[in-house]
Amino acid sequence: MGKGSKKKTVKNPLIALIITVALIAMVFYLLENIRNAVPPEQIAVEPEQTVPEPPVKAPSRPGKKSIVQKIYSAPVITAPPQVKPLLPVTPEVKQPPPTIPQIKQPLPNFPPVKKPLPLIQPVKPAQKKSITAGTVAIIIDDMGANLEEVHQLMAIGVPLTFSIIPGMAHGREVAATAHSYRYEVLAHIPMEPKDYPARRLEQNGLLLAMSDAEIEKRTAADLMRVPYAVGANNHMGSSFTESTEKMRLVLRVLKDNGLFFIDSKTSADSVGETVSAQMGVKTASRNVFIDNKQDVAAIKIQLEELAKTARRRGSAIGIGHPHPATIKALAEALPKLQAGGIRFVFASELVR
Ligand SMILES: [Zn+2]
Numbered sequence: 001m002g003k004g005s006k007k008k009t010v011k012n013p014l015i016a017l018i019i020t021v022a023l024i025a026m027v028f029y030l031l032e033n034i035r036n037a038v039p040p041e042q043i044a045v046e047p048e049q050t051v052p053e054p055p056v057k058a059p060s061r062p063g064k065k066s067i068v069q070k071i072y073s074a075p076v077i078t079a080p081p082q083v084k085p086l087l088p089v090t091p092e093v094k095q096p097p098p099t100i101p102q103i104k105q106p107l108p109n110f111p112p113v114k115k116p117l118p119l120i121q122p123v124k125p126a127q128k129k130s131i132t133a134g135t136v137a138i139i140i141d142d143m144g145a146n147l148e149e150v151h152q153l154m155a156i157g158v159p160l161t162f163s164i165i166p167g168m169a170h171g172r173e174v175a176a177t178a179h180s181y182r183y184e185v186l187a188h189i190p191m192e193p194k195d196y197p198a199r200r201l202e203q204n205g206l207l208l209a210m211s212d213a214e215i216e217k218r219t220a221a222d223l224m225r226v227p228y229a230v231g232a233n234n235h236m237g238s239s240f241t242e243s244t245e246k247m248r249l250v251l252r253v254l255k256d257n258g259l260f261f262i263d264s265k266t267s268a269d270s271v272g273e274t275v276s277a278q279m280g281v282k283t284a285s286r287n288v289f290i291d292n293k294q295d296v297a298a299i300k301i302q303l304e305e306l307a308k309t310a311r312r313r314g315s316a317i318g319i320g321h322p323h324p325a326t327i328k329a330l331a332e333a334l335p336k337l338q339a340g341g342i343r344f345v346f347a348s349e350l351v352r
Pocket of ligand 1: 141
C-alpha cells in the first residue's frame with residue numbers, strides 16, 4: 001500500500017509540473033506573438049481613428065500630427081536665436097504689395113513695419129526687473145558704407161537701431177539686411193550744420209537756403225532711398241534743426257509717411273522734438289552720444305552714463321557710430337548691462 005501510494009504521489013506532481021511548464025511556455029509564446037503582431041499604441045489609436053465617420057476622421061489625423069510636430073519644433077527654433085539674429089520671415093515677404101519704385105534689388109519693397117517683433121531680447125531672465133531698471137535704445141548713425149558693420153553689430157545679439165544715410169553705397173543692402181533680421185531701420189537725413197560749408201554735407205542734404213519745395217522733395221527722395229525705414233533722425237543739422245519753419249517741412253513729409261522723428265540734438269536749441277510733438281509726429285530726443293571719443297574705455301563710460309540716465313528717467317536713447325572701437329565696446333558692455341537689468345529696445349519703442 002505504502003509503495004503504491006508513494007508511486008502515485010510521485011507520478012502526479014511530475015505530470016502537474018510538466019503541464020505547468022507547458023502552460024507557462026504557451027503563455028509566453030502567445031504574449032510574444034501578440035506583441036509582435038500589434039504594437040500597443042496602435043491598439044489604442046485605431047479605435048479612436050475609426051470610430052467617427054471615416055471621411056471626417058482622415059484629415060483630423062494629419063492635423064494631430066502637425067500639432068505634435070509644432071510642439072516639438074517650437075522650442076528647437078526659439079531657443080537658439082539668442083546667438084544669431086533671427087532669420088528672415090517669409091510671411092512678411094508675401095504680405096503687402098509694393099511701393100515699388102525705390103528698389104532695384106532682388107528684394108521686394110514693403111511699407112515699413114511699424115512694430116518689429118521684439119524677438120531678439122525676450123529670452124533674458126533679466127527682463128522682468130528691467131522694466132523698472134531702465135530701457136535703452138541705441139541708434140547707430142551713419143550706416144550704409146558696407147555690410148560688415150551691420151553684421152558685426154547684429155552679432156552682438158542686442159536690439160540696435162540702424163540709421164542709414166540715404167544714398168550711401170550700400171544703404172539699401174544694409175537696410176534690407178537689418179530688416180530681414182528684424183532690426184529696425186531709420187533714415188539718417190543730412191541737414192545743414194553750423195559750420196557749413198566749411199564742413200561738407202552729403203549731396204542730397206537739406207540746406208536752410210533751399211526753397212520749401214526743394215526741401216520737401218529732397219526729404220521724400222531721402223526716405224525713398226532707405227527702404228524699411230520706420231523713422232528718421234538728423235545727420236548733423238546743428239543749424240537746420242533750429243529752424244521751426246524748415247523743420248516743419250521735413251516733419252510734414254515724415255508724418256505723411258507714418259514715420260517718427262528722433263532728434264539727434266546736434267544743437268541744444270534744436271526744435272525737432274517740440275515741433276514734432278506739435279505736429280503729431282511721434283518723437284524723442286537723444287540723451288547720450290556714446291562715441292564722441294573713439295576709444296573703447298571712453299565709450300564704455302558713456303554706455304554706463306546712458307544706463308544711468310535710463311535708470312533715472314525710465315528710458316534713454318544713445319547714439320553711436322559704426323567705428324571699430326564702438327563695435328568692440330558695445331559687444332563687451334551691452335551683455336553686461338543687460339544682465340544688470342537694462343532692457344534694450346528699438347527706437348520706435350521710445351517715441352511718443
Ligand atoms: Zn550722422
